Amino acid sequence: MHPIVAITIARLKEFIRRPESVFWVYLFPVLMVGVLGVAFRNPAAETYDVDIIESEAAESMLTHFSSLPQLKPRIVSEEEARARLRTGKTLLVISATSASLQDEDFELEFLLDPTRPGSLSARNLVDDHLQRELGRIDVFASRDETFAEPGGRYVDFLVPGLLAMGLMGGGLWGVGFAIVDMRIRKLLKRLMATPMKRSHFLMGMMASRLVFMIPQIAILLLFSYWMFGVKIFGNPFSLALVVLVGAIEFSVIGLLVAARAQTLESVSGLMNMVMLPMYTLCGIFFSYERFPEIVHPLIRMLPLTPLIDALRAIMLDGDSIFTLGPELLVMGFWCVVPFALAMVVFRWND
Amino acid sequence: MTAAIRVKNLVKTYRGKPPVAAVRGINFQIEVGQCYGVLGPNGAGKTTTIEILEGLLAATSGEVEVLGLNWSDHADAIRQRIGVSLQETRLSERLSVGETLQLFRSFYPTGIDADEAMRRVSLEAKKSAWVKTLSGGQKQRLAVATALVGDPELIFLDEPTTGLDPSSRRQMWEIIESFGRHEKTVLLTTHYMEEAERLCDRVAIFDEGKIIAEGTPAELIRSLGAEHVIDFTIDRDTNDFRDEAILSIPTVEKMEQDGGLFHLTVGQPHVVLPELISSLASQGISLSSLTTRHASLEDVFVSLTGKHLLEPA
Numbered sequence: 001m002h003p004i005v006a007i008t009i010a011r012l013k014e015f016i017r018r019p020e021s022v023f024w025v026y027l028f029p030v031l032m033v034g035v036l037g038v039a040f041r042n043p044a045a046e047t048y049d050v051d052i053i054e055s056e057a058a059e060s061m062l063t064h065f066s067s068l069p070q071l072k073p074r075i076v077s078e079e080e081a082r083a084r085l086r087t088g089k090t091l092l093v094i095s096a097t098s099a100s101l102q103d104e105d106f107e108l109e110f111l112l113d114p115t116r117p118g119s120l121s122a123r124n125l126v127d128d129h130l131q132r133e134l135g136r137i138d139v140f141a142s143r144d145e146t147f148a149e150p151g152g153r154y155v156d157f158l159v160p161g162l163l164a165m166g167l168m169g170g171g172l173w174g175v176g177f178a179i180v181d182m183r184i185r186k187l188l189k190r191l192m193a194t195p196m197k198r199s200h201f202l203m204g205m206m207a208s209r210l211v212f213m214i215p216q217i218a219i220l221l222l223f224s225y226w227m228f229g230v231k232i233f234g235n236p237f238s239l240a241l242v243v244l245v246g247a248i249e250f251s252v253i254g255l256l257v258a259a260r261a262q263t264l265e266s267v268s269g270l271m272n273m274v275m276l277p278m279y280t281l282c283g284i285f286f287s288y289e290r291f292p293e294i295v296h297p298l299i300r301m302l303p304l305t306p307l308i309d310a311l312r313a314i315m316l317d318g319d320s321i322f323t324l325g326p327e328l329l330v331m332g333f334w335c336v337v338p339f340a341l342a343m344v345v346f347r348w349n350d
Numbered sequence: 351m352t353a354a355i356r357v358k359n360l361v362k363t364y365r366g367k368p369p370v371a372a373v374r375g376i377n378f379q380i381e382v383g384q385c386y387g388v389l390g391p392n393g394a395g396k397t398t399t400i401e402i403l404e405g406l407l408a409a410t411s412g413e414v415e416v417l418g419l420n421w422s423d424h425a426d427a428i429r430q431r432i433g434v435s436l437q438e439t440r441l442s443e444r445l446s447v448g449e450t451l452q453l454f455r456s457f458y459p460t461g462i463d464a465d466e467a468m469r470r471v472s473l474e475a476k477k478s479a480w481v482k483t484l485s486g487g488q489k490q491r492l493a494v495a496t497a498l499v500g501d502p503e504l505i506f507l508d509e510p511t512t513g514l515d516p517s518s519r520r521q522m523w524e525i526i527e528s529f530g531r532h533e534k535t536v537l538l539t540t541h542y543m544e545e546a547e548r549l550c551d552r553v554a555i556f557d558e559g560k561i562i563a564e565g566t567p568a569e570l571i572r573s574l575g576a577e578h579v580i581d582f583t584i585d586r587d588t589n590d591f592r593d594e595a596i597l598s599i600p601t602v603e604k605m606e607q608d609g610g611l612f613h614l615t616v617g618q619p620h621v622v623l624p625e626l627i628s629s630l631a632s633q634g635i636s637l638s639s640l641t642t643r644h645a646s647l648e649d650v651f652v653s654l655t656g657k658h659l660l661e662p663a
Contacts, residue, residue, distance in 0.1 A: 001452070001456045002456065003456045003457055005456075006452065006453050006456035006457075007453070007456075010442065010445055010449060010453045013444070013445060013449065014442055014444045014445060017444040017480075018444060185439065185440035185441075186436055186438055186439045186440065187439055187440065187441065187442070189406060189436060189439070190434070190436050190439040190441075190496070191457075192406060193404050193405070193406060193429065193432075193434035193436070194429060194434075194454060194457040194458070194500070195426055195429040195430045195457050195458060195459070195500070196457040349406045349407065350406075350407075
């Protein structure tokens with residue numbers, strides 16, 4: 001048997017005989033899609049908790065609101081209303097200036113945090129409704145139609161991010177951690193005492209990683225399709241190619257992380273140093289557009305960002321791989337440079 | 351005879367503050383077909399030396415030739431012809447014995463098949479058992495089997511029996527003895543003198559990075575000048591004891607004291623014993639224990655260094 005094949009088969013056997021690693025690699029991302037997809041599904045009808053400060057007008061406001069099913073009003077003291085607003089239990093506090101809604105100088109005062117999701121919607125809903133109830137005539141009629149086609153939902157945004165996260169974790173654990181573990185067990189040194197070629201060893205480690213990756217990607221995509229109808233709008237071969245480049249990229253980064261580490265603590269520290277910033281910065285769970293524009297070019301130079309951007313472009317926008325030159329270039333950089341560096345500093349014999 | 355290994359003025363100093371001189375200029379030669387023992391306490395430089403010979407460590411200075419080749423020009427050729435068992439390699443726990451050996455076999459262009467390697471270390475019955483289920487002795491035999499799959503001419507075994515129970519140790523000895531019948535050259539390190547005496551054609555005794563004695567086990571024991579040892583203890587404070595009378599007994603070579611225990615190196619115990627007892631009696635001392643035995647490599651080591659091979663941990 002060729003050494004590359006023998007190493008690949010041995011690694012695959014070790015992997016599938018370790019149920020916990022099968023869980024983390026194959027099932028954990030699926031659970032993430034399931035949980036986050038359900039938690040952030042587009043709500044059928046959003047409801048708003050609003051507080052009305054006790055007054056004589058409060059009761060009559062309450063009767064006007066009874067025709068608004070999405071509004072959950074309650075009458076409370078001013079003190080309690082402020083406390084509830086501060087702790088996020090209510091979105092909006094309404095206070096009336098006079099006893100009756102029919103008074104000439106009747107005014108409403110809204111207390112809200114406009115940055116809190118839903119607060120402004122609640123304010124506009126209450127304002128519009130009362131204005132109309134009390135006689136405002138709209139200039140023209142309008143009506144809403146709900147749009148929730150696959151492709152535009154949070155779960156559609158999330159799945160490419162989780163695919164990329166899986167490739168990152170897989171490369172760092174499957175190659176980086178695995179090599180350090182072999183070094184600690186003196187197995188790497190033992191292999192170096194055989195005629196095994198270093199290139200065969202590295203290719204075997206990478207090849208086994210690429211083989212584990214196929215079910216990892218397939219399970220996540222199939223589950224997302226089955227559970228949420230997440231579709232691939234672009235060419236599946238383009239997607240496969242980007243996935244392949246991403247897997248190689250993070251295997252190589254794993255190799256660099258493992259190049260010198262001699263304890264599990266040091267490799268875990270290095271892996272966290274690599275992964276934690278990218279978890280938050282690169283747009284797995286939310287777009288990096290939320291960060292100040294000035295740092296976007298930096299974020300786009302990180303290894304994970306171009307992978308996520310390319311996966312989203314293919315899956316959501318249906319882009320062709322030929323439009324993804326800049327992303328592939330950055331990923332190519334992260335394949336070549338860490339590899340060269342790793343080969344210079346790698347500890348083979350101790 | 352051709353040399354399987356030739357070592358000349360080998361020095362290894364580990365960088366650091368302060369630098370550690372692990373091997374300080376050693377010379378030895380191993381002939382083809384010999385079983386050669388490197389004996390010495392922990393920290394004597396045994397593992398450093400063997401790892402330089404295995405091509406895993408670079409020497410600081412000196413010359414090393416393995417199977418007539420040097421590491422700098424012929425690393426791959428040497429690796430194809432040697433087999434190695436390191437101290438404390440932990441093979442993959444979730445591969446079976448057979449799978450582990452097939453993996454190692456794949457690295458060698460020629461060799462024996464995995465089943466034959468298992469047979470040579472009596473692990474056939476464990477072919478499909480995972481490594482994690484093996485006992486210490488079985489794991490060690492598997493480590494030796496990984497050294498055999500390439501059908502090497504020269505086998506390095508670094509402390510192959512350390513930590514094994516007596517019956518596993520004897521089983522390993524039988525395996526190592528079988529290499530001799532296959533005309534393999536073996537280099538083994540150990541800190542068990544009885545292992546070296548039983549297995550090795552020649553022995554080098556290492557201490558503090560140097561070879562302090564080298565020869566066949568019989569030669570080394572003969573170098574003590576006497577081949578028997580009488581160990582005894584006495585029934586009173588050892589400070590009261592005068593040794594001139596004892597040292598003047600015919601064939602007594604020397605006397606060493608180790609706590610309350612006296613070691614007397616003698617040529618002819620049957621001559622010494624009656625004289626010893628009467629000499630002690632004339633000082634009013636009686637023996638509280640007495641044993642006689644053949645001198646061992648341990649005695650050689652003690653007489654050369656004043657230390658024991660196996661220092662209590």
